Amino acid sequence: MRLIIHHWDADGIGSAVLWTRVKGEEFKYFTPEIGNYFLSPEDRKKIGEPGAESLVLLDMSLPEEDLLFLNSLGSFQVVDHHHGKRVEGIDMINPTLEGREAPSNTRVITELFRLPHNHMEYLGIYGDNGFKLKDGDPILEEMKEFYGKDFERFKKAVKIVDLQYKTGDRERVYSVVKYLLSQPLLSVLEREEFTGVEKMVEEEIRREEAKLMEGDVVNFLFTPTRFRIVSDLTRRIFARSPEKINLVVGLQGDYLNFYLRTRCTDLSSLVKRAKDMGFYAGGKRDVIGAVVERGKVEDYVNLLEDFFRSAGKEVDLRPFIGNLL
Numbered sequence: 001m002r003l004i005i006h007h008w009d010a011d012g013i014g015s016a017v018l019w020t021r022v023k024g025e026e027f028k029y030f031t032p033e034i035g036n037y038f039l040s041p042e043d044r045k046k047i048g049e050p051g052a053e054s055l056v057l058l059d060m061s062l063p064e065e066d067l068l069f070l071n072s073l074g075s076f077q078v079v080d081h082h083h084g085k086r087v088e089g090i091d092m093i094n095p096t097l098e099g100r101e102a103p104s105n106t107r108v109i110t111e112l113f114r115l116p117h118n119h120m121e122y123l124g125i126y127g128d129n130g131f132k133l134k135d136g137d138p139i140l141e142e143m144k145e146f147y148g149k150d151f152e153r154f155k156k157a158v159k160i161v162d163l164q165y166k167t168g169d170r171e172r173v174y175s176v177v178k179y180l181l182s183q184p185l186l187s188v189l190e191r192e193e194f195t196g197v198e199k200m201v202e203e204e205i206r207r208e209e210a211k212l213m214e215g216d217v218v219n220f221l222f223t224p225t226r227f228r229i230v231s232d233l234t235r236r237i238f239a240r241s242p243e244k245i246n247l248v249v250g251l252q253g254d255y256l257n258f259y260l261r262t263r264c265t266d267l268s269s270l271v272k273r274a275k276d277m278g279f280y281a282g283g284k285r286d287v288i289g290a291v292v293e294r295g296k297v298e299d300y301v302n303l304l305e306d307f308f309r310s311a312g313k314e315v316d317l318r319p320f321i322g323n324l325l
Helices: 010-023 041-048 064-071 105-112 119-132 138-167 170-180 185-190 198-209 230-240 268-276 294-310 318-324
Strands: 002-006 028-030 054-058 075-079 091-093 218-223 245-252 255-261 280-284 287-293
Touching: 002 010, 010 054, 010 105, 010 119, 010 138, 010 170, 028 041, 028 170, 054 064, 064 075, 075 105, 105 119, 119 138, 119 185, 119 230, 138 170, 138 185, 138 198, 170 185, 198 218, 198 230, 218 230, 218 318, 230 245, 230 255, 230 287, 245 318, 255 294, 268 280, 268 287, 268 294, 287 294, 294 318
Parallel strands: 002 028, 002 054, 054 075, 075 091, 218 245
Antiparallel strands: 245 255, 255 287, 280 287
């Protein structure tokens, strides 16, 4: 058995489809519990039971101990574009480890195999970056030229694909991967099983966004919703105030899901520091996500405050987050 472990969002879905097409082989698919940037004991059991002969991890920055676990199971490779660190003995393809940025993991795969520009590549790029692209941005103009009159339909299709994980149901993610293996990207717009979640998710996002607490330096929102919309809420707030520190915290079982976006400083070193301290974290220059055990929330808040203080920003998160400590 060949197994693809991938992120649950549009870039992860596009990466899984693209990898399968390039390899021309049959794969099974797995994504960690939605919202977790690590493998739970249940995840490890599910991955280990079938006895995979080869595994590839796409578009996901997992902790070192999880990478070593996966490497122990068989032939293992990582293809990613998030900031992290190289792990000795693991085959890792990631341009950020060499100081180069990539807009999506689907672009990493496209360039790795020297493929022409393609629908799955742009699914990942727009899924990760569409909310922050401005007219005139070279990569946006590239996609507009590729899609022509269908560009608005393409944007809608990306949204529909990305919405599937927000219900918290991994089976929806696997369903859209399998569908896109044989069907055109834009055809998801005609499928009720995919489009039907849009209204439900959008209504929940609007309800939760109304809880936003705005400050001079920090925008903060706590959401206890069962929907996986922490990243969406952060993106929306960031789009309005990119120079502020935009922090959304979601409730996730025994953990809190911290998602932070800002353009006020480069977060790459914060991602590394969080990982080095043992937090389940990942991110890029303008974003960091972390799943934090309740008993370690204060340590994580201290890390955030210390980081921004060293970057010249006097940040006090406790007026916003005090009840969660």
